[in-house]
Amino acid sequence: MFRLLRWRLGRTLLRAAGRRCGGCTARLLPERAGDAGPGAERLRTRGAPARGHRVLPLLAALAWFSRTAAAEEQPGEDATDEAEAEIIQLLKRAKLSIMKDEPEAAELILHDALRLAYESDNKKAITYTYDLMANLAFIRGQLENAEQLFKATMSYLLGGGMKQEDNAIVEISLKLANIYAAQNKQEFALAGYEFCISTLEGKIEREKELAEDIMSEERANTYLLLGMCLDSCARYLLFSKQLSQAQRMYEKALQICQEIQGERHPQTIVLMSDLATALDAQGHFDDAYIYMQRASDLAREINHPELHMVLSNLAAILIHRERYTQAKEIYQEALKQAELKRDEFSVQHIREELAELSRKSRLLT
Structure with a gap:
């Protein structure tokens, strides 16, 4: 059947992170003979010959909503402490380097920020810097490094009293699930998606009981994050050729996006x-x-x-x-x-x- 562009599952990682990185795809999932990863295999329409026009999902880098997972833990902009002020400036420089597609420079700056954060025992700065470092590794396709950094970020957030159902924790869990999907670790990937989806669905049900007619920004973000989780899971199921399950996930994600963001x-x-x-x-x-x-x-x-x-x-x-x-x-x-x-x-x-x-x-x- 007739095919579309051969996007790889790795591009989903960028989309889930709310980032776009031209040229990163090959580093995320290099295409080579014998590659067994889910992103390396083309979907084929049922009954289709091996060669032909196929349709694959769009992996446009369009974030459902843009925010960093640990945004709530960002050091205060009005900091008077000299060390914290220096950390903030380093983080701003790192973000600018990322935007300018200068990942090596950003990484060096973030290491300086992390060193200062530890020296000043600034836990919020440590958490936020780890999160930025994880996202940078994520974008660059350094999946094992990103996994460890996301886990470190999550550990700091949970250690600071953040609940497991908080959107920031779920968002990091989603990124970890996407990493496992790209690494073809099916059991971990599906378990991660299931955790994210079930956690958010339960949270939404409880919030409905508290405020049936109110759609706050936080609640809307919870719905959108659920949509993003359903979307990511659907794409993995599609690449894994679990087609009917993928269809159901896409239907739910589409309904959420239409209701919250419009057609x-x-x-x-x-x-x-x-x-x-x-x-x-x-x-x-x-x-x-x-x-x-x-x-x-x-x-x-x-x-x-x-x-x-x-x-x-x-x-x-x-x-x-x-x-x-x-x-x-x-x-x-x-x-x-x-x-x-x-x-x-x-x-x-x-x-x-x-x-x-x-x-x-x-x-x-």
Whole structure:
């Protein structure tokens, strides 16, 4: 069947972290012969030959909500203590280096910040610095290092009295689950996703009893974090070819995103495309088309940053429904959008899909 861009599970790590790092994908899950990781294997639509057009989930780096897991533990901006003021300046410099894609410089600065935090026994600074170091390792694809740093961050948060159901703890647990998924540690990954989802669902139920009609910012963030957990779990299930389970997770995630962020939000559109992917992989081409068509309409309306990918997915589903002329038109539109975005990888991919579609059309005539 006709395929989409060969994204890897590693990109999900960036998305879950609320980050984007161009070029990091290969470091997260290098593609090489014999790679057994879940991100290295392409999904195939049921009954499809080994070569052809396939639809894979969009892994756009669109955060559900942007915040650092240990944000509540950040040192105060109005610090008068000289050591704490110096730590804050170092952390700001580290963040700037990360934004400028200078990870080596950021790492050195963070080590200086951590040393000062320990010397001054500033537990909030220690926790926050560990969290930044963990996210940096996460972004760079240093998964084992990121795992240890996230565990250290969690240990400090729990040791400081934070409850296990706190969103910050769940968010770190989600990142750990994504790391295990990328390392193909299925038992740990699924256990991590289950912990995150069940913890948040229980928390939401208890909050409903306390304030049925109130949707505070914190409560909205809890819903969105649940959606992100469902989304990450669904993607892992999809790569693991547990397709019906992935579909159910995507349906729940999409419902949450629509309710909290609205139908036109970029993340909602990504989830529509992802749900269509799960349906398409099961051979439910008509249902997949409904979701993908809606996603593409909305993506055009808001000029979605991944419009070309949504369109490419739509074209692949049209081919599965044997609508070759329409598929060619959509691929051509996707190609123009990819060229405008200067996404060379997507441009090459879409051109290959058009060439394959042309060969297929000649065989049918």
